[in-house]
Amino acid sequence: ASTLGAAAAQSGRYYGAAIAQGHLGESAYVNTWNTEFTSVTPENEMKWDTVEPSRNQFNFGPADQIVSRARSRGMSVRGHTFVWYQQIPGWVSGLNGNDLRAAISNHINQVAGHWKGQIHSWDVVNEAFEENGTRRQWFVQQRLGDGYIEEAFRTARAADPNAKLCYNDYNTDGVNAKSTGIYNMVRDFKSRGVPIDCVGFQSHLGSGANLSSYQANLQRFADLGVDVQITELDVGGSGSGQAATYRAVTQACLAVTRCTGITVWGVTDKYSWRSSATPLLFDGNYNKKQAYTAVLDALNGG
Numbered sequence: 001a002s003t004l005g006a007a008a009a010q011s012g013r014y015y016g017a018a019i020a021q022g023h024l025g026e027s028a029y030v031n032t033w034n035t036e037f038t039s040v041t042p043e044n045e046m047k048w049d050t051v052e053p054s055r056n057q058f059n060f061g062p063a064d065q066i067v068s069r070a071r072s073r074g075m076s077v078r079g080h081t082f083v084w085y086q087q088i089p090g091w092v093s094g095l096n097g098n099d100l101r102a103a104i105s106n107h108i109n110q111v112a113g114h115w116k117g118q119i120h121s122w123d124v125v126n127e128a129f130e131e132n133g134t135r136r137q138w139f140v141q142q143r144l145g146d147g148y149i150e151e152a153f154r155t156a157r158a159a160d161p162n163a164k165l166c167y168n169d170y171n172t173d174g175v176n177a178k179s180t181g182i183y184n185m186v187r188d189f190k191s192r193g194v195p196i197d198c199v200g201f202q203s204h205l206g207s208g209a210n211l212s213s214y215q216a217n218l219q220r221f222a223d224l225g226v227d228v229q230i231t232e233l234d235v236g237g238s239g240s241g242q243a244a245t246y247r248a249v250t251q252a253c254l255a256v257t258r259c260t261g262i263t264v265w266g267v268t269d270k271y272s273w274r275s276s277a278t279p280l281l282f283d284g285n286y287n288k289k290q291a292y293t294a295v296l297d298a299l300n301g302g
């Protein structure tokens with residue numbers, strides 16, 4: 001197959017990109033998205049500060065632009081994200097106890113409800129663990145305790161029963177303290193019937209990344225009975241080193257039956273959040289990079 005999406009589809013997987021509403025007026029950007037990708041994650045447009053800037057006042061317009069374009073082309077959509085310690089509007093951080101709990105519940109109900117039936121997977125909770133494998137000590141954790149994560153998953157399941165519900169995090173690119181903390185949570189959720197369907201591995205990497213246990217880590221989560229997804233892939237560096245890292249991640253996903261898709265965190269280097277890096281598959285002029293060729297070749301079984 002000659003595109004990322006078609007090549008991934010040969011094994012039943014999707015190949016996605018993070019897309020920003022602000023670039024939809026640029027034809028090369030939209031054309032590359034349409035040609036190469038079969039899934040999309042709105043890069044910022046579904047985050048709490050954008051969709052609910054004031055309490056119970058919702059702004060779905062920017063994300064709707066992305067979702068409607070995706071759906072008209074048969075792409076799947078990853079929802080990102082309900083509960084995260086960043087991009088939280090100021091009004092939330094003043095809440096406590098049951099009022100905070102109610103605000104989170106209403107946020108999930110309204111946002112999940114707006115796109116009910118249209119989202120392949122939701123990142124229900126994002127980046128809730130520290131590097132040492134303990135819970136991130138942010139204000140929701142401190143005020144509501146460990147239970148906020150499972151409450152979020154239960155609320156999301158009721159609000160959109162057909163969406164896969166994911167926990168998503170970074171620096172989980174192997175068997176390490178952080179991924180083990182998350183692993184233990186997922187195992188606990190599965191044993192107690194808390195609804196969780198998938199784990200997202202962001203995979204913001206450098207060319208020298210040690211990926212020696214990357215595949216084994218994906219597999220141990222899959223063995224718990226959840227899907228795994230590469231959700232925000234980008235790789236620092238350039239040339240053959242970058243390409244080799246992209247190839248290794250692609251091959252690891254292909255080797256794990258329950259690794260259902262890969263998303264790169266942007267289309268072109270010129271709009272990457274890693275502003276001083278060139279971490280994506282297309283350069284600033286939308287030319288295919290060596291990394292692109294490596295990924296396509298790997299998806300085609302090479």
Ligand code: G3I
Binds near residue numbers: 086202
């Ligand atoms: O749109 C506003 C603009 O109106 C304003 O003038 C400008 C001034 O700061 O800010 C613009 O918003 C920025 C937004 O990106 C859109 O460009 C924010 O400042 C900036 O903080 C925001 O950065 C995003 C970042 O998440 C926020 O933490 C990045 O685009 C986005 O790629 C990044 O994505 C995260 C994932 O959600 C979670 N995992 C890590 C990943 C990388 O940090």
